[in-house]
Amino acid sequence: MLTKNMIEKFIIFPTPIIKTQLEENLNIFKEFALSLKENKIFTNVGGFHSSMLNINEPPLNSLKDKITKIANDNFFEDLKLKKNLEIENMWVNINGYKDYNQEHFHPYYIISGIYYVNVNDQSGELKLHKNDSLHLMSLINTTKEFNLFTSSSYLIKPKNNMLILFPSWIKHSVMPNLSQEKRISIAFDLC
Numbered sequence: 633m634l635t636k637n638m639i640e641k642f643i644i645f646p647t648p649i650i651k652t653q654l655e656e657n658l659n660i661f662k663e664f665a666l667s668l669k670e671n672k673i674f675t676n677v678g679g680f681h682s683s684m685l686n687i688n689e690p691p692l693n694s695l696k697d698k699i700t701k702i703a704n705d706n707f708f709e710d711l712k713l714k715k716n717l718e719i720e721n722m723w724v725n726i727n728g729y730k731d732y733n734q735e736h737f738h739p740y741y742i743i744s745g746i747y748y749v750n751v752n753d754q755s756g757e758l759k760l761h762k763n764d765s766l767h768l769m770s771l772i773n774t775t776k777e778f779n780l781f782t783s784s785s786y787l788i789k790p791k792n793n794m795l796i797l798f799p800s801w802i803k804h805s806v807m808p809n810l811s812q813e814k815r816i817s818i819a820f821d822l823c
Contacts, residue, residue: 649760650706650797651788654698654747658792660691661749665724665816672723675805678731682724687820692722695747695818703743703797703822711799717743722820725806727756731815733806735761741800741821748790750816756807757787758796763803790817 668682675681687696696719703717720741725733738744746758762784775782787807788796798804800821809815 654793675733675736679727685722717822720823725817727809727815732808735805737803738800743822744800745797747818748794751790754811755815756809759805760786761803
């Protein structure tokens with residue numbers, strides 16, 4: 633006969649995600665983003681992806697400091713890092729109507745993130761993907777509800793001034809912007 637003391641239940645492979653609201657003057661970042669000209673194609677389908685930005689110039693230097701502090705305060709101990717995280721690169725994404733970003737991840741970095749400058753309820757969610765979705769083959773017809781253990785993705789609805797941080801190895805994408813208003817965000821990687 634099994635007793636409760638003989639059964640050990642534990643959770644493995646948790647993923648820390650940080651979501652917080654900053655109090656920045658969004659007009660400064662919006663003007664800055666809209667002044668950029670050079671467009672790159674990476675994961676964006678339509679839309680605009682800037683070249684890498686100089687993070688030591690206004691208005692990015694104060695944002696860089698806030699992001700770095702939040703990242704170190706929240707990931708340094710959890711990930712048992714050997715040194716403090718620093719922003720390695722930063723860029724602007726602007727998605728117009730129906731523009732989106734394909735599923736991808738950021739190799740060689742520790743933490744990636746997004747700061748939302750101009751979004752609304754129809755701008756398109758950030759979609760975080762479970763890196764291994766093989767469990768769906770077993771659960772698709774047998775589970776009555778998807779949850780933390782059974783889901784293969786998680787949606788985060790962006791808000792203006794929201795900052796999201798997540799491990800760089802997490803696959804992610806951006807759902808299509810279904811608004812006529814431009815979706816503006818600043819993305820970055822820390823190492």
